[in-house]
Amino acid sequence: MSVDLLVKKIKEKGNPSVAGLDPKVEYVPMFIREKAYKEYGKSLRGAAEAIWEYNKGLIDALCDVVPAVKPQSAFYEMYGLPGEEVLHRTIAYAKEKGLYVILDVKRNDIGSTAEAYSKAYLGTVDIDGEECEPCGVDCVTVNAYLGTDGVKPFIDDCKKYDKAIFALAKTSNPSSGELQDLMSGDKHIYEKMAEMIDKWNADTIGKSGYGAVGAVVGATYPEQAEVLRKLMTKSYFLVPGYGAQGGGAMGVKPCFNDDGLGAIVNSSRGIICAYKKGDWKEEQFAEAARAEAIRMREDLVSVI
């Protein structure tokens, strides 16, 4: 199972964190932007090419520190087709550098359509006898509001292609509770979701002791994370909300199991925009990202 690969990479790097590649064009250092605009204009293509240079620099600087990267699809879709193209380039480059790639897409739909989404990112598509790989990442995020038949195609592909998914349980945003914290009987909706995730995960357990169906659990809600950890002992947690969103290392501690495993903590702006804090020059954006990724690693390791 692909989650075994993730665990292996986490152990190799001694680092349970993932760098979120969420590159708005305004995050890209101006000298990179100017170069791209000169060649491609202030256009979707110009923005996308600037982002590509930025991502490449970040990946080069981070690839021996972090086990994984998590591109957020929204920030590529926002730059139209050129953005999508740069997303594909970024994924290929990260894989080439040995990074585990979690594509944050939060896809969801009814069964036959979920199957198409799953093939798009985890599998291959049959074109009259030719098997083609549309994108090919290690792992995607999904939203399971539609229930089992919207998630099953992804799980089937996890088994077939050795991949993994993270399903939203308790998200990190301020209003996540409006629906997720509602009580149903004596349980919150996020607990109900956790029970479903645990069930889906049950027959996907790999050598690491963890399964292919993980959960998204926000660092901003440590008390809920503690409950969720007990409900999904064999699911890996993808933990957003560390850093820029306000969650610290103590906040993510409950997401880990006693074996020091079980969670991978994301930081996006905290890492990729590190050069905007302190005394860094723009040209040092990659070095600053690396320094922050190392600081974050030490911070996390100190609490688990």
Place this chain on the structure above:
Amino acid sequence: MSVDLLVKKIKEKGNPSVAGLDPKVEYVPMFIREKAYKEYGKSLRGAAEAIWEYNKGLIDALCDVVPAVKPQSAFYEMYGLPGEEVLHRTIAYAKEKGLYVILDVKRNDIGSTAEAYSKAYLGTVDIDGEECEPCGVDCVTVNAYLGTDGVKPFIDDCKKYDKAIFALAKTSNPSSGELQDLMSGDKHIYEKMAEMIDKWNADTIGKSGYGAVGAVVGATYPEQAEVLRKLMTKSYFLVPGYGAQGGGAMGVKPCFNDDGLGAIVNSSRGIICAYKKGDWKEEQFAEAARAEAIRMREDLVSVI
């Protein structure tokens, strides 16, 4: 508000339905596929170009019968970058033909990321002073599991750019009830979601009497639709599940208000694969789609 435009187009065509453009390559008539494979190979590009020819034929045949088309993003993402490119081409072509375009993407994320998704499809993006439009459809579907701050950026853009959204309330798939039918107090989760949608919709009401925040309500659950209709009187319903998924015209009746408005019913395979049923030749795929769209119109009009 963009929903006024939808209502206008529905009235003009006398047809409360939308043709779902969900083109798996195996749905495309073989003569089109063979032509595309000859030029581009059995590849993602070959499949995408076949889909483009198919879509163009369908849009030409349907554009004076239906008010709207609904491309399902999954079936384009499944063919990688060439698929994405054909999605953009299809959207542009449908708009050129005067069709209202609902892009079915079911996007969802925390606030700052939802903003990126919203700009990607409803708005424009600022590239150092240049406003660029990444895609530009009339309307998208969203999943509101994350609560208000995941939806608000879309609503803001509905107001700013005159657009609309449909949020998932009760989906058409068999396992939709696992989460959506859970009771919270004396209400189902889909009712709680409906109350949220109604609230979000309240300050977006246009001249038609309907607002920018609609709801996805599956044709396969008519009893729930009846309840939901009363909870969201000013929201348009996007109704999947008619036809191939088993819902008939009587099943969708509860989705309409007494004014004969308030719902737009989707059929995807039922229309685009109509040529596979009865005595049609492959070459008549567009004619068959048109005939089915007309039959569906009459079927719907007979019950509202």
